Amino acid sequence: xxxxLSAPGAMETEIRLARPQKAAxxxxxxxxxxxxxxxxxxxxxxxxxxxxxxxxxxxxLTLSLHNWAHEVDVNARALMEAYGPAMLAHLxxxxxxxxxxxxGENQFAESGAEPFTARLPARLLPWSGMAFPVRLGAHGNGxxxxxxxxxxxxxxxxVDMHMKSCQLLIDMLAGEEKKLTPAEALSEREIACLxxxxxxxxxxxxxxxxxxxxxxxxxxxxxxxxxxxxxxxxQAIAKAIRLGYIT
Amino acid sequence: xxxxxxxxxAWESYGFSAEAVERKSARELLVQHLxxxxxxxxxxxxxxxxxxxxxxxxxxxxxxxxxPEAGLEAVVASDWPFDMVxxxxxxxxxxxxxxxxxxxxxxxLKPCFxxxxxxxxxxxxxSREYCVVAFHVGRVRMSLLLLFPEHFILSQSxxxxxxxxxxxxxxxxxxGAILRQDREMELTDREVECLYWIAEGKTSDEIxxxxxxxxxTINNYITSVMxxxxxKTRSEAIAWAVRNSLV
Numbered sequence: 469x470x471x472x473l474s475a476p477g478a479m480e481t482e483i484r485l486a487r488p489q490k491a492a493x494x495x496x497x498x499x500x501x502x503x504x505x506x507x508x509x510x511x512x513x514x515x516x517x518x519x520x521x522x523x524x525x526x527x528x529l530t531l532s533l534h535n536w537a538h539e540v541d542v543n544a545r546a547l548m549e550a551y552g553p554a555m556l557a558h559l560x561x562x563x564x565x566x567x568x569x570x571x572g573e574n575q576f577a578e579s580g581a582e583p584f585t586a587r588l589p590a591r592l593l594p595w596s597g598m599a600f601p602v603r604l605g606a607h608g609n610g611x612x613x614x615x616x617x618x619x620x621x622x623x624x625x626x627v628d629m630h631m632k633s634c635q636l637l638i639d640m641l642a643g644e645e646k647k648l649t650p651a652e653a654l655s656e657r658e659i660a661c662l663x664x665x666x667x668x669x670x671x672x673x674x675x676x677x678x679x680x681x682x683x684x685x686x687x688x689x690x691x692x693x694x695x696x697x698x699x700x701x702x703q704a705i706a707k708a709i710r711l712g713y714i715t
Numbered sequence: 716x717x718x719x720x721x722x723x724x725a726w727e728s729y730g731f732s733a734e735a736v737e738r739k740s741a742r743e744l745l746v747q748h749l750x751x752x753x754x755x756x757x758x759x760x761x762x763x764x765x766x767x768x769x770x771x772x773x774x775x776x777x778x779x780x781x782x783p784e785a786g787l788e789a790v791v792a793s794d795w796p797f798d799m800v801x802x803x804x805x806x807x808x809x810x811x812x813x814x815x816x817x818x819x820x821x822x823x824l825k826p827c828f829x830x831x832x833x834x835x836x837x838x839x840x841x842s843r844e845y846c847v848v849a850f851h852v853g854r855v856r857m858s859l860l861l862l863f864p865e866h867f868i869l870s871q872s873x874x875x876x877x878x879x880x881x882x883x884x885x886x887x888x889x890x891g892a893i894l895r896q897d898r899e900m901e902l903t904d905r906e907v908e909c910l911y912w913i914a915e916g917k918t919s920d921e922i923x924x925x926x927x928x929x930x931x932t933i934n935n936y937i938t939s940v941m942x943x944x945x946x947k948t949r950s951e952a953i954a955w956a957v958r959n960s961l962v
Contacts, residue, residue: 561853562890563882581746583753584883603851604820606960623746627879634824634879641820668951702953703916709957712815 497533497636501612504632505535507625508598510616512536514547515636516599517610518559529555529611532640547613550592551599555611558586559601565626566611567619570596574617581623600633606710608641654713658692661685663714666705741768742876749880753887758792761884762859769873771861772841776885777804779856780959791889795862802835807847807858824850826874840864848874850882854960857885902940907961909936914953914962 501513515533529552531544551568558566569577569590577596579585585598597615602608612633621629654662657678664674671689675682689701696711698704708714745768752761766774775793793800814822831843842865849858859881863869902910905926912922919937923930937949946952956962 559853562886563850563852564886580743581750581883583750583887584746584880603853604823605851605856606816607820623743624740627742627746627876630879631824631875638821638823641817645817645821665948665950666954668947668954670948699916700918702913702950705950706914706953706957706962709954710816712818714954715958 494533497640498535500632500636501533502535504612504629505614508614508616508621508629509618510597510614511595512543512615514544514613514615515610515640516555516613517608517637517640518556527556528552532610546593551588554588555599555601559603559609559611562586563601563603565630566599566601568593568597570594570617572617576618576620578620579623579626580621581626584623585626600630602634602637604634604637604641608637608644610637612636652695654692654695654708655688658688658695659708659713661688662692662705662708665689665701666709666714742880745880746883749884753884758888759794761888762792762881763794765859765877765881765884766861769861769863769869769877770867771846771863771869773862775800775803775860775862776881777807777858777860779858780854791857791885795860796838799831799835799837802832803860806832807860819849819856822849824848824875824878826869826871826878837862842867846874848878848881850878850885852882852885852889857882902943902961903936906936906940906943907956909933910940910953910956911962913937913949914957 497515501515505511505513512535513533514531514536516529517532518527519530529548531540534540534544536543551566555566558564564584564586565579565581566588567577567579567585568588569575570593571591572594575591575596577598579598593615595615596617596619597613598619598621599611599613601611612629614629660678661674664677665671669677671682671685674680675685678685689704692708693699693701693704696704696707698707705714745764748764749761752758752764762774762776766772773793773795775795776791777789778791779789787801787804790800790804795803825848827847827849828844829847831837831845837843841862844863846861846863846869847858848861849856851857859877861869861874908926909922912925917925919930919933922933926933937952940956941947941949941952944952944955946955953962
C-alpha cells in the first residue's frame, strides 16, 4: 500500500525539482483557488502576501489574488481593518489556521480540528472566514483566505487545504525567483571574503588569513558589492546571507 | 422490487461512503489524538503518534533558530538513540545554513531524504536513510527527522500530512518556548530600526536624517546592539540580524 502511494509522489518530486521554465500564470493560481473555494463551500477567496522587508512596523499584508471583482477596494479594506494586525502578529508566532464568524443571522464558522485553529473576534465582517497562514521563510510569506457564510471544514479538509495553500505560495514564489538572484555569480574568493567579513573580521584579519594584501581583500569585497547590487559592504553581506552565498 | 433495489443502492452507496470515511478518518483520529496530547503538554506522545502515522520508527524535532554553537539546544524532542542525535544535530544545522534562503522557502513541507554519516551507527533493522520535513512555526523554522525500518518506503502524501500536523501540534505545544526565546534577546524597536537601515546600506549620517535623531545616538544604538548580540563589528551585527530574520 505504501509503495503504491509513494510512486506518484516520487515522480511529482522530480518534476518539481526541474522547475518549469515558464512561470505559472495568475489564471492557473485562480483556477486552483476556485477549486479549493468550492471544496470548502466558501464564496470568495483572497491571497494576501507579506510585503516590506525589515521593520515589523513597515510590514503589511497586500492583496495579490482575489475574486471580489469590482467590490475589491471596499472588501479588502474591511478585511485589513478588521483582522490585518491580528493576522500579521499571528504569522510571526504560529502556524494554526485562523477562523472567524461574520456578523448577521446565518453566519457559522466551526473547525473540526480543535484545538488546532485559532479564533479571531467574531462579528467584525459581513462574512465568516478561514485564513491559512503560510510562512515559507525569508520570502513569499502570506495568507490564503476563504470567505463565506457557512465555513465548517473537517480536520481532514483543513490539513489538505493548508497544504494546498502552502504549495500555492511556493509556486507563486518560484515564479518570481528570477528577480531575486543576482546578475552575475560571485567567485569563490569573493564569497570567502564576504563570509569572514560577516563573521566579524576586519579587512586586515581577512588579508592575513587568506595570505593576500589588504587592498586585494577590499577589491574582492568591492566587486562582490557591485555584483550583489549593493551600495556598501554591509548591505552586500546582508544580501549574500539572504541569497545563501554565505551563512 | 423497486424498494429492494433502491435499498440496495442506498446500502451500496452507504457502504462505499463508509469505506471512504474509514480511510480518511486515520488523519482525523490523529488530529483528535494530537488535540488531547496538546492539553496535557504531551509533546512526546503526540510526536509518537505522528511517527506511527507514517509508519516510521523514530522521531527527532529540531529548531533552526538556535545558534550553531548551541549544539543540542536545537533539539526540541527526540526518541532517537542519544549518540545518533549528537551525531546528526550539528550536521543538520550546518547543512541548513548552507542552503540559500530561497531554496529553504521552496522546499517547505517537502519530504527530503538523506543518508546518515558513515561514522554513525544506526540501530539494527533501521534504514541508514532518514527523512526530513521542514515547516515554520511563526518565525521559527523547524524540521522533523524520521528514521524508518530498512527496505521500507514512506508514503509521500502522508509525510506531507505529518509536516502540516506537526506544525499545528508544535504551534500549540512549543508556543511557550518560542516566545521565551524571542524575549531573551530582545532589542528595542529603535535598535531594530537602525539595523534595518544599515542592512539597506545606509550610513550613520543618512540614518540620522531618516530617523531625525543625532548621528551619535545612532552609533550608540549600534554599539548597544553589538554588546547585546556579542558581535565585534557592524558587519557581524548585521549578519547576525539577517540570520535571525530581524531585518
